[in-house]
Structures are given as structure tokens and as C-alpha cells.
Amino acid sequence: MSEPAATTAPGDARGRGVAVQMLDMKRSYGSVQALVGLSIEMAPGELVALLGPSGCGKTTALRALAGLDDLDSGRILVDGRDISNVPANKRDMGMVFQAYSLFPNMTARDNVAYGLLLRGVDTATRRRRAGEMLELVGLETQVDKYPHQMSGGQQQRVALARALAIEPTVLLLDEPLSALDAKVRRQLREEIRRIQIMVGTTTLFVTHDQEEALALGDRVGVMSAGRLEQIARPTELYDRPATRFVAEFVGLTNRVAGTARDGRVAVLGTSLPLLEGSDATGSVTALIRPESVRLSAEPGAANHVVAVSFLGSLSRAQVQLPSGELVVAQMAAADVADLAPGTAVRVTVLPAPVFAVAP
Amino acid sequence: MTATRGSGQTRQRVARAAIILLIGGYLLLPMFAMLDFSTRGPGGSRTLDSFIAIGSNRDLLEGIFNSLATAVLTVMGMLLLLVPTMTWTIVRVPRMRRVVEFLCLLPLAIPAIVLVVGIAPVYRGVTFLFGGSALTLVFIDIILVLPFAYRALDGALRSIDVATLADAGRSLGASWPRVIRQIIVPNIRPGILSASVLAVALVLGEFTISSLLNFDTLQVTINLIGKRDAFISVAVCLAALTFAFVLIYAIAAFGSADQRRRQVAKEDE
Numbered sequence: 266m267s268e269p270a271a272t273t274a275p276g277d278a279r280g281r282g283v284a285v286q287m288l289d290m291k292r293s294y295g296s297v298q299a300l301v302g303l304s305i306e307m308a309p310g311e312l313v314a315l316l317g318p319s320g321c322g323k324t325t326a327l328r329a330l331a332g333l334d335d336l337d338s339g340r341i342l343v344d345g346r347d348i349s350n351v352p353a354n355k356r357d358m359g360m361v362f363q364a365y366s367l368f369p370n371m372t373a374r375d376n377v378a379y380g381l382l383l384r385g386v387d388t389a390t391r392r393r394r395a396g397e398m399l400e401l402v403g404l405e406t407q408v409d410k411y412p413h414q415m416s417g418g419q420q421q422r423v424a425l426a427r428a429l430a431i432e433p434t435v436l437l438l439d440e441p442l443s444a445l446d447a448k449v450r451r452q453l454r455e456e457i458r459r460i461q462i463m464v465g466t467t468t469l470f471v472t473h474d475q476e477e478a479l480a481l482g483d484r485v486g487v488m489s490a491g492r493l494e495q496i497a498r499p500t501e502l503y504d505r506p507a508t509r510f511v512a513e514f515v516g517l518t519n520r521v522a523g524t525a526r527d528g529r530v531a532v533l534g535t536s537l538p539l540l541e542g543s544d545a546t547g548s549v550t551a552l553i554r555p556e557s558v559r560l561s562a563e564p565g566a567a568n569h570v571v572a573v574s575f576l577g578s579l580s581r582a583q584v585q586l587p588s589g590e591l592v593v594a595q596m597a598a599a600d601v602a603d604l605a606p607g608t609a610v611r612v613t614v615l616p617a618p619v620f621a622v623a624p
Numbered sequence: 625m626t627a628t629r630g631s632g633q634t635r636q637r638v639a640r641a642a643i644i645l646l647i648g649g650y651l652l653l654p655m656f657a658m659l660d661f662s663t664r665g666p667g668g669s670r671t672l673d674s675f676i677a678i679g680s681n682r683d684l685l686e687g688i689f690n691s692l693a694t695a696v697l698t699v700m701g702m703l704l705l706l707v708p709t710m711t712w713t714i715v716r717v718p719r720m721r722r723v724v725e726f727l728c729l730l731p732l733a734i735p736a737i738v739l740v741v742g743i744a745p746v747y748r749g750v751t752f753l754f755g756g757s758a759l760t761l762v763f764i765d766i767i768l769v770l771p772f773a774y775r776a777l778d779g780a781l782r783s784i785d786v787a788t789l790a791d792a793g794r795s796l797g798a799s800w801p802r803v804i805r806q807i808i809v810p811n812i813r814p815g816i817l818s819a820s821v822l823a824v825a826l827v828l829g830e831f832t833i834s835s836l837l838n839f840d841t842l843q844v845t846i847n848l849i850g851k852r853d854a855f856i857s858v859a860v861c862l863a864a865l866t867f868a869f870v871l872i873y874a875i876a877a878f879g880s881a882d883q884r885r886r887q888v889a890k891e892d893e
Contacts, residue, residue: 333791353794364785366792370810380796424792431796 282310282467283344283434285330290339292325292491299325300336301491312461312468313496314482316475318514322491323471324439330469331437332356343434359428359466363440365420367412373399373423374408380431398426401460418449425457429464436461436468442477454481475515479503487511503554505618507542512552512620519558519592522624523551530621533558533592538618549621553614555581555595562603563611568592570608573601584612655862662859674859684860687845690758694841695827698765699820702773705766707816708800710777711808714786728774731767736832739764747837758839765827772826773819780815781808821875825868 285307292300299322307313315323328334330341332353340349348356359380367376377395386394399405402422412420421441428436438457442450458481461468472478478485479499486496487510495507506512523532525545530537532551539545560570560582567587574581580601584592592612594601604610665671678684706728713724731739743764754760786808793803809816831843842864850857 331791331795333794353791354797354799356795357797358795360792360795362788362792364788366785366788368789368792368807368811369784370807379793379798383797383802427796437795 282308282465284309284342285435285467285469286340286342287326287330288340288342290326290329290341291337292322292329292334293337298491300329300339303339303488303491303493305486305493305496307467307469310465310467311483312458312470312481314470314472314478314485315488316472316478316485316515317488318473321488323473323488325491326488327437327439327469327471330435331358331360357431357433358435358437359431359433360437360439361421361424361428361441363443365412365417365444366424367420367427369412372409372411373404373415373426376412376423377427377430380427384431394430395426398430399423401429401463402426402456416449417445418453421445421453422456425460429460429466433466436466438468438470440472443472443474450477457481479515487514489514505540506552506620507540509542509620509622512540512622517555517593517595519553519555520550521553521586521590521592522588523549523621525549525621530619532619533586533612533614535614535616537614537616540618540620543619543621544623545621548624550624552620552622553592554617555593557615557617557619558592558594559613559615560584560594560596560601560604560610561613562608564609566609566611568610568612570604570606570610572606573604584610586612655865658858658862658865662855662862664855674853674855675863677853677856678860678863681849681856683840683845684842684849684856687840687842690761690840691828691842693759694761694765695824697759697762698769698827699823701762701766702769702819702823703816706770706773706777706819707809707812708804710774710781711786711790711804712800714781715790725774725778728770730771732771736768737836739767740833740836744837758834758841761830761834761837761839761841764833764837765823765830768830768833769819769823769826772822776818776822777812777815780812780818783815784808784811817875817878821872824871828864828868 285305287303287305290300290303291298301322303322303326305313305315305326315326317323325334329336329339332348332351332355336349340347342348343356367373368379371379374392374395377398378391381391381394396405396408399408402425404419404422404426407415407419407423412423415423421444424441441457442453445453454477457470470478470481472481479502482499484496485499485502487494487502489510495502495511497505497507502511503516506515512518521532523530525531525539525543525547528539528545530539530543530549530551532553537551537553543549568584571583571585571591573583575598578598579595580598582594582596582601582604584594586592594612662674663670663672665673709724713720747760747764750760750763789807789811790803793807794800798806828842830841831847834841835844835847842860846857846860846864849860
């Protein structure tokens with residue numbers, strides 16, 4: 266397991282964001298350890314996506330940052346100020362929840378203006394600011410609607426506007442898209458990114474959806490069993506996983522038998538460099554990305570195409586090796602067009618570094 | 625098929641009318657009997673003397689005031705006790721929900737006479753601290769209405785996502801009292817209305833405890849007057865029943881109007 270503390274953020278400060286440091290956070294529920302010394306540092310204006318399976322502690326970390334859950338130990342610094350003992354309503358953080366959280370008795374405008382009301386902002390300014398925020402999320406025509414008159418996507422947009430209206434020090438997004446259908450989810454995901462870049466608020470985004478995390482995050486932190494496995498830029502996380510868990514959890518992976526020696530692994534007739542943290546000697550299972558696998562039709566070859574899935578510009582072909590192992594290759598759709606099921610193919614692997622684990 | 629559906633609807637209408645008539649008769653016949661009895665005058669004439677006498681009977685007026693004031697204070701006390709407690713339990717200590725439910729339902733299982741025997745020594749302290757006013761019945765009445773009020777409020781709280789709404793309010797900067805006052809209460813209004821109706825009905829009808837603790841409430845006074853003048857006693861009963869019906873109808877109408885307003889808003893979408 267890698268050291269979880271090595272998490273310093275890149276210094277790409279934006280807008281009016283503030284630095285956030287979560288240091289050695291621990292939290293247990295009975296015998297279950299939800300957070301095991303979790304440390305994450307966020308640069309001003311950065312969007313960090315916390316990714317992990319259900320129960321890995323990502324929501325607990327976010328709620329601890331919001332002040333909605335208590336920590337057993339650890340510290341939280343925002344802009345250098347220790348807020349570990351500050352109650353949730355004094356932390357000045359905006360939050361969007363997984364469940365629809367608009368106040369049912371208030372219109373969209375009143376929902377957005379509520380945080381400003383609590384801050385003693387006068388009525389005219391509240392109305393103007395709420396209108397601006399709803400315009401920012403594309404709902405300027407829905408200001409007088411009640412939550413039950415809006416779709417799920419609209420409700421989450423209003424919730425985002427409500428969270429941003431108070432000009433929070435930190436924006437917290439707790440799986441805000443998980444209740445929406447795929448198309449709305451993609452649209453809103455892009456909108457969240459656009460707005461976050463525009464306002465420049467430091468943002469923590471919790472999700473179990475890899476695509477969402479990789480698409481949105483300046484950096485993505487992968488959590489497992491209360492620990493941070495790795496935090497890195499999306500491309501680094503994908504191409505150079507630091508642990509077995511990250512290699513297996515993030516993206517699609519082929520598990521192919523190989524032999525490791527001297528920092529390299531021989532697999533499918535190609536010698537590939539091993540990533541740090543891999544099992545480095547003897548028989549291993551190499552974890553190879555589908556896009557690193559290449560296929561070419563070769564009559565008489567021992568590998569056969571089993572199935573082809575068309576994904577638009579890309580296609581995925583499943584190939585059975587003589588050993589019985591199945592390997593998935595992801596290539597441009599045009600390159601797979603001639604590979605019908607049953608076609609004999611040659612399988613090669615691009616010489617990118619791979620992660621290897623004990624078989 | 626259309627004919628079958630038509631005859632089915634007719635049968636349903638007839639059944640509905642029969643049920644309404646039956647229930648209406650069950651409720652209204654005794655009231656007509658009470659009206660008939662309380663308006664009897666000498667020589668078969670009709671008079672409203674019994675009803676007019678209500679206004680001039682000091683004991684009765686005191687009993688009415690005591691019961692109404694106790695009912696209002698009981699509703700306020702019950703809501704102040706239950707709404708924050710139940711909200712807090714849901715949001716912060718959900719595992720205690722069963723315990724709170726058990727404690728609230730407990731008075732249902734204890735007979736009033738047992739409750740009085742147990743609470744009489746406590747009331748000596750209450751009388752010492754707050755005086756001998758009948759309004760001190762509020763303390764025991766709050767306990768009596770807990771089971772009914774809990775059920776009504778629990779249903780309303782289950783219909784909204786209390787934990788998420790409270791978290792949202794807190795993250796926007798609201799203190800706990802504000803969360804309850806501005807976010808939770810407006811969204812459980814039907815439950816609050818139901819709990820209040822039940823509490824009022826229970827307090828106005830409560831006799832055993834008031835009588836055993838020697839407080840002059842409406843029911844105790846009616847009982848005493850009944851021994852002296854049955855006509856006034858029945859007139860008061862009829863007035864009290866009518867008042868209770870009107871109150872319940874008004875609250876139900878208020879609830880339906882609210883529901884209709886929401887429905888209209890939904891249809892305007």
C-alpha cells in the first residue's frame with residue numbers, strides 16, 4: 266500500500282478559491298473504520314474528485330469537511346485556518362447532495378436566496394443574486410417554480426445555484442448526478458465543470474463513477490477502505506496506477522498471464538516495462554488496458570475474435586487466446602470493421618508500462 | 625363491457641351513499657336527541673334557556689376557559705417537545721428512534737387511573753411551584769397526547785427527507801432552531817395539524833385525570849352540572865361536540881385547501 270500522505274496539490278490557483286488541507290482524518294463507526302488517517306491537500310480553485318466503491322469513506326470525508334460528521338481525530342485547514350471544531354453552519358461551504366435537497370416549501374428563487382437571507386442580505390440584493398445564480402445554471406425561466414414542479418436535473422441545478430449563491434469558500438458535491446439519467450448526467454457534468462472554472466471555487470466532488478471523476482477532476486483521488494490509494498491527475502492515474510487497487514478499479518483492464526524479470530514483463534510476445542509497485546519477479550498477471558491491445562487479421566493465427574461491440578467512433582473486440590484467456594481490444598471502429606467473430610487475429614501490445622500483480 | 629362498467633359505478637355510488645348515511649346517522653342522531661332534550665320547555669314548548677344559561681354559569685365558563693387554555697398550551701408544549709426531539713433523533717441519533725417511539729407510545733398502555741396514582745405525588749410539587757391552577761394539567765396532558773401526536777408527526781416526517789433537508793439548511797448557515805422553524809415545520813404542516821387536532825380533542829374530552837386531581841375543566845363541570853340540571857349539562861355537551869366538529873372540519877378544510885393549491889401549481893407546470 267502506498268503512503269497516503271503524499272498528496273500535495275499542483276499549484277494551479279484559479280479565481281478566489283482557497284487552499285484546503287485535510288490532515289490525518291480518522292473516523293470509526295463501531296468496529297468499522299470509515300477513515301484511516303486520510304490526508305488530502307487541495308490547491309486554491311482546484312477540483313478534486315474523490316472516487317471509490319460504496320463504503321470506501323469518500324462521503325464520510327466530504328461530510329467531515331462540511332462539518333456534518335464529526336471526526337475521531339485529524340485536522341481540517343481552510344486557507345490556513347483550523348476549522349476542525351467549527352460547526353457546519355459556520356463553515357461557509359456550499360454543498361450539493363446526492364438526494365434532492367431543495368426545500369419543498371420554497372420556490373427555486375427562495376431556495377437560492379435562503380443562504381443569503383441567513384447572512385442578512387437585503388431583499389432586493391437577494392432577489393437579484395438568486396436570479397443571477399439561476400441564470401448561471403440556465404434556469405432563469407424557472408424562478409417561481411416549486412421543487413415538485415421541476416425535473417431531477419433542474420432540481421440539482423437549483424441546488425448548485427443555491428450552494429454557489431453564498432459564495433462559499435469550498436464547494437462540496439456529494440454524488441450530485443447519481444440520481445439522474447445518463448444524458449442529463451453528462452450535460453450537467455459539463456455544466457458543473459464550466460461553472461466551477463468560471464467561479465474558481467475550490468471543489469471536492471465525490472463519486473463512484475470513474476468516467477465522471479476522470480472527466481471532471483483536476484486531480485482524482487481513489488479511496489479504498491478509508492484510505493487514499495492514489496491522488497493524481499486523471500491521465501496519470503489512468504496510465505500509471507500506483508497500487509493494485511487503482512490499476513484494477515480505474516478503467517477496463519485485461520488480466521493476462523506473463524513472466525516478470527528485471528523490471529519488465531513478457532506478455533503476449535512483447536516485453537513491457539513494469540510500473541512501480543508491481544510484483545516484479547516470476548509468474549505474474551499483467552493488467553493491460555484494452556486500448557493498448559492491437560489486433561490484425563492473420564489467417565492461421567491461434568487467436569480468434571469472439572465478439573465485437575460497436576461504441577460509435579470506437580469498437581471493442583473480445584479475443585480468445587489459445588490458453589483460453591479472453592482479451593479485450595479497444596480500437597478505432599474502422600480498424601475493427603473487418604474483424605467478424607471467428608476471425609483469426611494476431612494480438613500485439615503497445616509498449617506502454619503496465620502494472621503486474623501476483624496471479 | 626360499457627354496461628358492466630356503468631352498473632359497477634352505480635353500485636359503488638349506492639354503497640358510498642349508504643355508508644355516508646349510516647355514519648351520518650350514527651353521529652347525528654344522538655346530537656338531534658341532545659338538541660331535542662336540551663330545548664324542551666314547559667308544556668311541550670321549545671326554549672333555548674339551557675343554552676342561554678351557559679353564558680351566565682360562572683363554573684361552566686371557568687371550565688370552558690380552563691379546557692380551552694389547557695388545550696392550546698398542551699398543543700404548544702407537545703409541538704415544542706416533539707418536533708425538535710423527533711427531528712434531532714432522525715438526523716443525529718437514528719438508532720434512538722425506536723426508543724423515542726416506545727417512550728411516546730407508553731402512555732397508551734398505562735390506564736389513566738394508574739397514571740393519576742403515580743403522578744399525584746408529583747403534582748403536589750407542581751402545585752407548590754406553579755400554584756393550583758387547572759392549567760397545570762398541561763404537564764400531564766402533554767404526556768397523554770404523546771402517542772397520538774407522535775404517530776401523526778412521525779408520518780409527516782417520514783414523507784420528507786429530514787436528514788438531507790437539515791444538512792442542506794446547516795450547510796447554508798442555518799442554526800438548528802432555524803432549521804426546525806424554517807425548513808422542517810413548514811414541510812410537515814399536515815402532520816402538525818393532525819397532531820394538534822388530536823391533542824385538542826383529547827384535552828377537551830379528558831375527564832378522569834382532571835376529576836381525580838380536582839381540577840375544574842369542562843368535562844368535570846359538565847358532570848357536576850349534570851347532577852343539578854340535566855338540560856344545561858346536555859346543552860353544554862351539544863355545544864362542545866359542535867365546537868369540536870367545527871374545529872376538526874376547519875382544520876381539515878385548511879389542509880385540503882393547501883393540498884389543492886399544490887395540485888393547481890402542479891397542473892400549471
